[in-house]
Amino acid sequence: MNNRKQLRQHIRTLRRSLTPRQQQQASQLLLTNIRHRTDFRRAKNIAMYLPNDGEINPESLIRLCWKLGKRVYLPVLHPVLHNRLWFVPYTAKTDMIKNIYGIKEPKLIPHHRRAAWALDLVLLPLVAFDEKGNRMGMGGGYYDRTFSFKALRKGLAGPKLIGLAHEIQKVKELPTENWDIPLSSIITDTNSYP
Numbered sequence: 001m002n003n004r005k006q007l008r009q010h011i012r013t014l015r016r017s018l019t020p021r022q023q024q025q026a027s028q029l030l031l032t033n034i035r036h037r038t039d040f041r042r043a044k045n046i047a048m049y050l051p052n053d054g055e056i057n058p059e060s061l062i063r064l065c066w067k068l069g070k071r072v073y074l075p076v077l078h079p080v081l082h083n084r085l086w087f088v089p090y091t092a093k094t095d096m097i098k099n100i101y102g103i104k105e106p107k108l109i110p111h112h113r114r115a116a117w118a119l120d121l122v123l124l125p126l127v128a129f130d131e132k133g134n135r136m137g138m139g140g141g142y143y144d145r146t147f148s149f150k151a152l153r154k155g156l157a158g159p160k161l162i163g164l165a166h167e168i169q170k171v172k173e174l175p176t177e178n179w180d181i182p183l184s185s186i187i188t189d190t191n192s193y194p
Helices: 003-016 020-034 038-042 059-068 142-146
Strands: 045-047 071-077 085-089 096-098 104-106 121-125 160-165 185-188
Touching (some): 020 059, 020 185, 059 071, 071 104, 085 104, 085 142
Parallel strands (some): 045 071, 045 121, 121 160, 160 185
Antiparallel strands (some): 096 104
C-alpha cells in the first residue's frame, strides 16, 4: 500500500468520524467564511457539490446562492469521456439520480449544462490539503482532467478553483504531480489557505 493511498484512507476515516452536530457546525462556519469573500460575491455561475463520505457540507451555501440569484451547478459524470465532469444547473426542483459511485447528481439533459471554462467559481471537495494549497482528491482525477485547460500557458483562465474542507483534513505537506491543477485557495470551517 502506498503512502498516498494510506493518507487518503486515514483522512477519509477522520472526516467520516465527525458527528452530525460537528458536521452541521462546520457547515455553518464554512458559510460564514465564504459569504463575504469578493470572489464569491462577484460570481454569478458557481459550481459546487453535494456532500458524500464525510465531506464538508456546502448545502447552506447553495441555498444562499439561490437566495442571492446566483446560478448553481453540480458536477455530473461525463457520459462519454472517462474521468471528466459536466456541470448541470441545480435548483430545489432538479430531478436527481445516483451515479456509479452512489453520489446524487442532476439527471443529465445534455443541452442544459455549462462548460467548465464558463463557470465563474468552482467550490470543490477534497480529501487532504496542505498550507500551500495543494489538494488530494479521491484519486479519480475528475477535477484535474476537467480543468486541465487551466494548466496550458495560453489556455483559458476559466473559473477560480477553491477547495472546501474540514480543518482536520490539513496535512503538513502533500506531494504534487505534474497533472495536478492548483487551487486558488482552500477554505475550511476555521481558516483559509494560502
